[in-house]
Amino acid sequence: MAWPEATEKRKKINTKMLGTHSLAARPKRGLPALPELATPGSGRAAKLLLAMCPTPAYKQRHSTRSRAAGLAIENYLLTGNAMNQPLRSNHIPLSTTTTPPRPPKPAGRTWVPLALLPLLALPHFRPAAFAGNWPQWRGPSFNGAAEEKSLPAKFSKTENVAWTAPMPGPSGATPVVWGDYVFISSSDDTAKTCVAMAIDRKSGKELWRAKVVEGAGRDRMSTFSNSSPVTDGKHVWFFYGNGELICFEVSGNEIWRRNIEKDYGQFAFQWTFSSTPVLLDGRLILQVLQRNVPVQGRGRKDGESFLLAMEPLTGKELWKVPRPAEAREESLESFTTPMPYRHGSRAELIVAGGDCLTGHDPATGKELWRWGTWNPTHITHWRLVPSPTAGGGVALVCGPKDAPIYAVKLGLNGNLSSSDLAWQSFVQNTEEQGKTGRSLDVRELSSDVPSPLFYQGRFYVLNGNKKKLLCLEPSGKILWSGDLAGKAIFQSSPTASDGKIYAMNFAGEVFVVEAGGDSFKLLHRAEMGDSENTLRASVVPSHEQLFVRTSKTLFCIANK
Numbered sequence: 001m002a003w004p005e006a007t008e009k010r011k012k013i014n015t016k017m018l019g020t021h022s023l024a025a026r027p028k029r030g031l032p033a034l035p036e037l038a039t040p041g042s043g044r045a046a047k048l049l050l051a052m053c054p055t056p057a058y059k060q061r062h063s064t065r066s067r068a069a070g071l072a073i074e075n076y077l078l079t080g081n082a083m084n085q086p087l088r089s090n091h092i093p094l095s096t097t098t099t100p101p102r103p104p105k106p107a108g109r110t111w112v113p114l115a116l117l118p119l120l121a122l123p124h125f126r127p128a129a130f131a132g133n134w135p136q137w138r139g140p141s142f143n144g145a146a147e148e149k150s151l152p153a154k155f156s157k158t159e160n161v162a163w164t165a166p167m168p169g170p171s172g173a174t175p176v177v178w179g180d181y182v183f184i185s186s187s188d189d190t191a192k193t194c195v196a197m198a199i200d201r202k203s204g205k206e207l208w209r210a211k212v213v214e215g216a217g218r219d220r221m222s223t224f225s226n227s228s229p230v231t232d233g234k235h236v237w238f239f240y241g242n243g244e245l246i247c248f249e250v251s252g253n254e255i256w257r258r259n260i261e262k263d264y265g266q267f268a269f270q271w272t273f274s275s276t277p278v279l280l281d282g283r284l285i286l287q288v289l290q291r292n293v294p295v296q297g298r299g300r301k302d303g304e305s306f307l308l309a310m311e312p313l314t315g316k317e318l319w320k321v322p323r324p325a326e327a328r329e330e331s332l333e334s335f336t337t338p339m340p341y342r343h344g345s346r347a348e349l350i351v352a353g354g355d356c357l358t359g360h361d362p363a364t365g366k367e368l369w370r371w372g373t374w375n376p377t378h379i380t381h382w383r384l385v386p387s388p389t390a391g392g393g394v395a396l397v398c399g400p401k402d403a404p405i406y407a408v409k410l411g412l413n414g415n416l417s418s419s420d421l422a423w424q425s426f427v428q429n430t431e432e433q434g435k436t437g438r439s440l441d442v443r444e445l446s447s448d449v450p451s452p453l454f455y456q457g458r459f460y461v462l463n464g465n466k467k468k469l470l471c472l473e474p475s476g477k478i479l480w481s482g483d484l485a486g487k488a489i490f491q492s493s494p495t496a497s498d499g500k501i502y503a504m505n506f507a508g509e510v511f512v513v514e515a516g517g518d519s520f521k522l523l524h525r526a527e528m529g530d531s532e533n534t535l536r537a538s539v540v541p542s543h544e545q546l547f548v549r550t551s552k553t554l555f556c557i558a559n560k
Contacts, residue, residue: 132543134177137228137276139495139540142339143389144453148497148541153512154524155546155557162545162556163204168195169216170551172226172274172491172536177201178233181250182547184554185238187216187223194225196238198252201543204556208252213240218272221534226274230284235312237284241272245286247315256315260288264306264320268292268299269333271383276337278349280362283309283318289325289334289353305332305354307365321365325354326373329380336451341390343410350395352388357397357408371408371416374399377430386447386493391454392474394422396461398447403428405445405452405461406437407476423476440476444468449536450503455496455515462503464490469503469513469520482520484511488533497541506533508550528555 138144152160169187176183182199194213199206217223224241231237235255239245243261248254267273268291278285289305305325309318325332334353340362341348348359348368356372374397375382386398394407407422421437425445450462458479461470467490470481484490488506495502500523501513508529514521528548529535537549546557 132177133179133233134175134540134542135232136176136230136279137174137337137538138339138387138389138451138493142278142341143391143455144451144493144495144538145455146495146497146541148544150544150559151498151500151541151546152557152559153500154526155510156526157528157555160557160560162558162560164556165199165204165206165554167549167552167554168197168209169223170532170534171223171549172534173549174228174492174538175540175547175549175554176229176231176236177540177542177547178231178250181207181231181236182554183229183231183236183238184549185225185227185229185240187225189216192216194223194240196229196236196246196248198236198250199554201545201556204554210246210248210252210254212238212246212257213242213244215242217241222272222274224272226272226536228276230277230279232279232312237277237279237312239275239277239286241267241274243267245277245315247312255313258315260286260308264288264308265300265303266298268295268303270295270330271333271335274335278338278340279312280340280349281347282312283362284312284315285309285338285349285362287323287334287336287338287351287353289323289332289336289351291329291332295330305334307338307349307351307360309362309365319365321360321367323351323354323358323367325356326378327355327375327382328378331355331375331378331380331382331384333383335383335385336387339388339390339395341395341410343390343393346411348410350388350390352386352397353384355382357388357395357406359395359410369413369416371406371420374403374406374428375430376432379430385449385491387451389452389454389459391459392457394474396452396459398452398461400448402443402446402448402465405447407474422474438476440478442470442478444481445470445472445478449491451493453494453496453501455501458516460494460496460501460515462490462494464505467505469494469501471516471520479518480520482513482522484513484522486511486525491534491536492538495538495541502539502541502546504528504535504537504539504548506535508532508535510539510548528553 139146169189171186173185180201182201184197187194193211196210196212198208213224227239229236229238237247243259246257275287286308292303305323307323308320332354336352339350347362349362351358355375358370359368382400384400388395388397393410398405404425406424409420409422418435418437423440424437425440426443427436427439446463450464453460459472467484471479486505486509490505492504496515499515501515504510510526510528512524514523529550530552532551540547548555
C-alpha cells in the first residue's frame with residue numbers, strides 16, 4: 001500500500017532523482033509515486049525533463065520532445081503505457097558538443113528521452129499505485145481520492161448503469177475494488193447473519209459468499225458489518241463489530257480467522273463497534289478505542305484502549321500497545337480508522353479518539369506525539385466518528401457534535417499545545433481564550449460523522465448535519481462553500497476523482513460536485529436509494545466506474 005506524503009518533499013526527492021539519472025539514487029523503500037507527475041496534461045513532467053537539460057541551447061532544441069515525453073510519462077504513470085501506444089526510448093546524449101540526428105518517428109509511437117528511463121524503471125514510479133484499484137475504505141492514498149478518469153457526471157438507476165447486484169441486507173461498509181473483484185461486507189436480513197462477499201467487477205455476478213457472523217448487530221442504527229474490507233489483490237480481510245476478523249484468498253478460500261473480543265476482552269461500546277483495519281508495510285493494524293469500564297453489561301472493569309498489529313497471512317500478533325486517554329464514558333468510544341501518512345522521512349499512523357489525536361510509529365506502535373483536546377470540560381457523550389485526514393503538512397481532526405475542526409501541524413514530537421495548531425475552524429465557549437489555535441471563525445466548518453477529503457491539494461469538508469460542502473486550502477483559507485440540500489443528512493464520507501466529488505446521503509441521493517475552482521458547482525443529483533434512511537457507504541471511483549452501495553443494491557455506473 002503506498003504512503004501519502006507531503007507534496008513539498010515529493011518534489012524535492014524526485015527532482016533530485018531525475019537530476020542524477022542513476023538507479024543507485026533511489027528513495028527510501030516505501031516512498032510513493034509522484035501524483036504530481038501522474039496528472040495528464042499538467043505539464044509537470046515536461047518541466048522536470050526540461051530542467052534536466054544542461055544548457056539553454058540544448059533545452060531549446062529539445063523542448064518540444066521533452067513536452068511530448070512529459071505527456072507520455074504522465075500517461076504512463078496512470079495507465080502503464082505512454083499515450084496508450086507502444087513505449088519506445090530515444091537516446092538523447094547529455095553532451096552538448098554535437099546535435100544528434102533526429103531519426104524519423106515511427107507512426108503510432110511516443111518517443112521518450114533516455115533520461116526518462118531511470119524514472120520508469122524505479123518501482124516507486126510504476127503505475128501499480130495508479131492502476132485503478134480502491135483497496136481500502138478511504139482509497140489508495142488513505143484520503144478519499146483516486147486518479148481515475150472518464151467517470152460519469154450524470155447517472156441514475158437506469159442511466160449509465162453497467163450492472164446491478166442485489167445486496168442481502170444493509171451495511172455501512174464501503175466496497176473495495178481490486179482488478180476484477182469487488183468485495184462487500186454485509187448483513188443478511190433473511191439469515192440474520194453477516195457475510196463476506198465477492199462480486200465480479202465486469203459483470204456484477206456474485207463469485208462467492210461466506211457466512212462469518214451469527215446475528216446482525218447490537219443496536220437499531222448499525223450492523224456488525226459496518227467495517228469495510230481491505231485487500232492487496234491476493235487476499236482480503238474482513239472485520240466485524242463482534243470482534244470476528246477473517247482472512248480469505250480472493251477466490252474465497254478462508255486462510256485464518258480469530259476473534260479480537262475473545263483474545264483481548266469484550267468490547268466496551270454503547271453502540272456496535274466499527275473500525276476498518278489498515279494494511280500497511282506487511283502489517284494488518286486495528287485500533288480499539290473504547291471505555292475503560294463496562295457499559296450495558298459489555299466490557300471489562302480493567303478495560304483499556306489499544307492498537308494491534310498482526311501478520312496479515314497468519315493473524316499472529318506482531319505488537320500491541322495501549323492507547324490511553326483522559327476522556328470519560330462515551331467520549332472514550334471511537335469509530336474512526338487509523339490513517340497512515342509520511343511527513344518528510346517519518347512514517348506515522350494518525351489515530352483519533354478519546355478527545356485527542358496521536359501519531360504512532362507503524363513499525364512498533366510507539367506514540368510519537370499527542371495533541372488534545374477539543375473537549376476541555378470532559379463532556380461525557382462525545383463519541384468520535386470522523387477519521388483524521390492528512391495533507392499539505394497538517395492533519396485535520398473533527399470534533400463531534402458540531403465542535404470545531406482542528407488542523408494539527410505534522411512532523412512534531414511529544415505533547416503538543418495550541419501553538420502547534422495551524423488553525424481551528426472556530427473557538428468554543430468551553431475553550432479558554434489565549435489557549436486556542438488561530439480561529440477561522442467559520443462555524444459551519446464542522447463534521448460530526450463524514451471524514452474530510454483531501455484531493456489535488458485541497459481539503460473538502462462535508463458538514464453532514466447542515467448538508468453543506470466546504471473547500472479550503474491546508475492553510476485554512478476557505479475557497480468556497482455550497483448547500484447540497486437533499487432529503488436527508490449525510491453520514492457517508494465524500495470521495496473524489498476525475499475532477500468530481502461524490503457524496504451520498506442517508507436516503508441514497510448521490511451528489512456530484514465539481515472539484516477545485518473558486519466557487520461551488522453542483523453537477524448532478526441522482527436518487528439511488530429505495531425508501532432507505534441510514535445509508536453510510538462511500539461512493540467508490542475505480543477502473544473508470546463508480547460503485548454505489550445501498551441497502552438493497554450495488555450499482556456499477558460507467559459511461560456508455
